[in-house]
Amino acid sequence: MEFPAASSRRGLVPWLGFLMAVFLLTLWIPPTTARFEIVMTSALEGQDVILRTQNRPPGVTGFIWYRGFVMNYTNLIAYVSWSSGKYIKGPEYTGRETVKFDGTLTIRNVTVWDLGIYIVVAILHHSKTEIGFGRLNVYRPASVPTLLASNTTVTENEDVVVMTCYTDEISIKWLFNATSLRLKRRMKLSQDDKTLTIDPVRREDAGNYQCKVSNPVSSSESAPVELYVNDRVSMPTLLANNTTVTENEDAVVITCYTDESSTNWLFNAMSVQLRESMKLSQDHRTLTIDPIRREDAGNYQCKDSNPISSTESAPVELDVKDEANVSPLHLG
Numbered sequence: 001m002e003f004p005a006a007s008s009r010r011g012l013v014p015w016l017g018f019l020m021a022v023f024l025l026t027l028w029i030p031p032t033t034a035r036f037e038i039v040m041t042s043a044l045e046g047q048d049v050i051l052r053t054q055n056r057p058p059g060v061t062g063f064i065w066y067r068g069f070v071m072n073y074t075n076l077i078a079y080v081s082w083s084s085g086k087y088i089k090g091p092e093y094t095g096r097e098t099v100k101f102d103g104t105l106t107i108r109n110v111t112v113w114d115l116g117i118y119i120v121v122a123i124l125h126h127s128k129t130e131i132g133f134g135r136l137n138v139y140r141p142a143s144v145p146t147l148l149a150s151n152t153t154v155t156e157n158e159d160v161v162v163m164t165c166y167t168d169e170i171s172i173k174w175l176f177n178a179t180s181l182r183l184k185r186r187m188k189l190s191q192d193d194k195t196l197t198i199d200p201v202r203r204e205d206a207g208n209y210q211c212k213v214s215n216p217v218s219s220s221e222s223a224p225v226e227l228y229v230n231d232r233v234s235m236p237t238l239l240a241n242n243t244t245v246t247e248n249e250d251a252v253v254i255t256c257y258t259d260e261s262s263t264n265w266l267f268n269a270m271s272v273q274l275r276e277s278m279k280l281s282q283d284h285r286t287l288t289i290d291p292i293r294r295e296d297a298g299n300y301q302c303k304d305s306n307p308i309s310s311t312e313s314a315p316v317e318l319d320v321k322d323e324a325n326v327s328p329l330h331l332g
Contacts, residue, residue: 037253038118038134043110044217045140051105058129063103064121067092071119071131077105081123112138127172139215142169147211147222153307156231160199165211165222167194175210175221205227230306238302238313248320251290254316256302258285266301268310292320 034055043049062081066072076090078099087099096108103122107114113137145167154161159190165172172193174181181196183189188197198205208224236258245252258265263284265272272287274280277296288312289296299315 037132041215042137062123066119142220145222153228163196169213173212236313244319254287260304264303268298
């Protein structure tokens with residue numbers, strides 16, 4: 001079985017020359033009706049795809065499908081004729097293509113080698129034809145991008161953060177706490193959208209950042225990068241309910257006033273070693289000593305810190321007197 005446009009030397013109709021002339025005419029003659037064409041289609045590599053036609057003319061008796069810009073036998077995929085029942089496969093047939101009698105072309109397990117221009121010729125009665133063309137886009141699944149930051153723990157109004165999204169995809173969007181990032185004046189994107197610069201960083205910039213890449217058929221998000229923004233730690237204030245106490249009689253409550261969440265205690269400039277008589281509140285801001293003993297006398301401080309700085313309160317000196325040295329109260 002032979003493709004009818006393969007050769008004109010055997011007495012067959014010179015289809016290709018005729019169809020090419022019609023094709024060229026369609027490029028400059030304004031259409032009076034809706035143009036017969038292939039619906040542009042996008043697919044993910046590995047999928048089965050169907051190329052459909054629209055505005056199909058009446059009286060169609062068969063279809064010829066080509067891959068590429070030129071209608072010649074070399075680019076022929078297949079030819080199907082309703083009237084004769086013929087189904088002819090061409091050089092571009094790979095075993096994955098099927099031309100159906102409704103004019104659609106099915107390509108199974110598409111690859112990036114299948115993308116490009118396709119031409120379909122609708123064969124009408126009396127040797128008339130109409131030509132349509134369209135494009136198949138084939139994309140690989142968007143690979144997971146990698147997001148890196150110049151620093152993830154920074155100081156408010158002092159530091160600059162540069163985040164870079166490493167990807168081969170063209171379409172890039174930025175997410176902040178899983179929603180689309182709304183750029184502030186302090187934020188700038190590079191021309192290719194791969195780099196986000198925040199200068200200077202503020203407290204409201206703290207949170208999770210991601211870059212999302214996509215093509216027309218798939219998308220992927222980077223792992224989140226969490227940005228910590230801290231103020232410099234302000235000096236805490238340390239107050240005691242009493243600083244001159246009697247051994248084994250009095251109790252002392254020392255409170256550290258601070259907005260920081262990390263509080264440590266110092267005794268004579270060294271970390272406090274808690275004894276049985278000492279208790280810390282759950283937030284570590286209150287130290288209770290009950291009862292007081294001689295060895296508790298000395299300088300107490302609280303130390304606040306965050307990941308970028310720390311500071312200590314002024315010392316509070318605790319004076320512990322021996323019971324024997326306390327003068328009795330005389331009534332008279």
